[in-house]
Amino acid sequence: MGKTIVEKILGKLSGKDVSAGDLVVAPIDYAMAHDGTAPLAIKAFMEMGGERVWNPSRIIFIIDHVSPSTSIGTSNLHKLMRDFARKHGIKLYDVGSGICHQIMVEDGYVKPGYIILGADSHTCTYGALGAFSTGIGSTEMASVFLSGKLWFKVPETIKITIMDEPPSWIMGKDIILNIIGALGSDGATYKAIEFDGSVIKKLSISDRLTICNMVVEMGAKAGIIKPDEKTKSFLGDNLGRIDIVEPDKDAEYADEYLVGVSGLEPQVAKPSKVDDVTSVTEVEGIEIDQVFIGSCTNGRIEDLRAAARILKGRKVKDGVRLLVIPASRKIYLKALNEDLIKVFLEAGGAVYSPGCGPCMGGHIGILGDDEICISTSNRNFAGRMGSPKAKIYLASPLTAAASAITGKITDPRRFL
C-alpha cells in the first residue's frame, strides 16, 4: 500500500517504514517556543536537570504573545527567555519582530520534508510548505531541548480536494472556515489533513498558510500541501537541496472529501465556536465594536493588501475601533512602502507593532462585557479576547475591512 506525505516524512526521518498508527521516535529539524510557552519549558528543562540543549542553532525563541510586555510578571518571564537564550546561544526574536509562525516561514526555518515542533497549537501552519509540523506543550518541548527527538503516533490522513473555479474575491480563510464548518471542531482529531486540487494549486502561499494554520481547529495534528513550483519560488535560494515529498498514488486515506468552491459565499464563524460557520449573508447587519485585522492566520502582506483595497479612500464607522497588526516587521515595512499603513491610518484605524495582538486576550484590544468583534484570527471561544460576555466573529480580511466601514458585519462584495 502506498504512503501519505506524513507517513513518508515520519518514515524517512525515523529511519523506518511506517504506516498510520505506528509509534515512532523522530529527530526534529527545528523547535520553536514563544513567550506563552517558553518560560514553562525553560523551567521544566532545568527541573529535568538539563545543562546543555541538544543543538542551539535548531531552537528558536520568539516574543510575540504579549509584546511588548504590559506587566512586571510578563517582563520577568521575557527576561527568563532572554537570559536562557543568551546562555545557550539560542536565537531569540525580540519584541516587534513578529508572530512566531510568520517568522519561522519568512526567515527560512521551514523547508519541505522537515519535522518542526512548536510549543504553540498553530505550528501546523508550516504544512503549507510541505513540512510536517505540529504543536506540543512546554514540558515536551523541554524534552526536545534535551534530546532533539520526540515520539509520535503516525497519524492517519484525511485528503481534502478543493475543486471548481474559485470566485475572484475568495480568500484562504473563506475556504478553511467552510471546511471547518463541515468537518466540525473534532472532525480531524489526531489526524493529518492533506490538501490538494485545482484550487490549492491556484492559491498563493499566503492563502495556503491560512488554510494549514486553522487545521488544528478541527483537532488535526498537521495540515500538509504537496510542494509545487509556487513553493519552490517562495523558498527561492533557501530551498537548497531538499527532497520534495509527494504522496503515493495509492496512498491510504482515512477519509477523502471533495470540496467545491464556485458557489461559496464569504464565510463567517459565529460566536463562540470555530465550527459554527455560516455565509456572511446570514449574519449581515450585526453591529460591531471592534475589528481586528492580523494574527498568524491573516496578518500577511496579501491580507493587508486585501483589507486596504476596501478601506482605501473610505472611513471606519464612528464608534468602531479598527486594529491592524502586521504579522512581522518585514510585512510592516512592505506595507509601509506600499502605502497600506497610510490607507489604514487615513481610514481612522490604529496600527500596532507586529505580534499576536488581541487574538488570545493577552494585551491590546481586550474586549469588554457584551462587546462584539469581527476578527481575522483563528479562535472565537468565549473569553478568548477578554470578557467571557464578549462575542467574536471570525472572517477574512476582506469581510473584516468591509465591516469596519459600515460598523456592521458586511458582505465585502458590496465594496469590490
Add this chain to the structure above:
Amino acid sequence: MSEGLLKGRAWKFGDSVSTDDIIAGRYKFKTLNMKELAKHAMENIRPGFADQVKPGDIMVAGWNFGCGSSREQAPRVLKELGISCIIAKSFARIFYRNSITIGLPLIECPEAVDRIDEGDEVEVILDEGVVRNLSKKLEFKAKPYPDFLLKILREGGLIKYVKKFGRLPW
C-alpha cells in the same frame, strides 16, 4: 498516583471545553506559579470551581475536551487543584499529550460519560482501563494506555521520570 487507583466526586462538563475555558490566556503570561493560576481554573464556564473542588475529584466531559491552544498550564492548573483524572468522550491531541507529560491521567470512554452524573462517586483503575460509577454501581472498560505512557503516568509525569531514571523514556 503510584497505586493506580483514582477516586472522587464527578464534575460534569459538556462538549468542546477549550483550554481558554480551563485557564484564560489573559492570566497565563504573567506567572509560572500554578497555585496562583489555578484560582482562575474553569472560571468562565463554572465560577467557583477552584474553591469547591476537592483532591481526588474527577472531571467528566463530552467530546473534544481541551481543544484549542497548546498551553500546558491547562492540565497543570487542574492537577494543582487535585483533579485525579479526567474522563471524556474524546480529548484534543495536544491536551492529551500534555496531561500525560505532566502526570494527569485521562480516560477516553464515551459510554462511561453518558452514565455519570454530576456528584456521582467515581473510581478509575488506570492500569486496567476500568471506570466505576460507585453511586450507580456501573462498570466500564476503556482502552488501556500503551506501556511507555503508563510508565510516565506512574512516575507522576515526565519531569519526575527523568529525575528518577536520568533519561527520557524514548
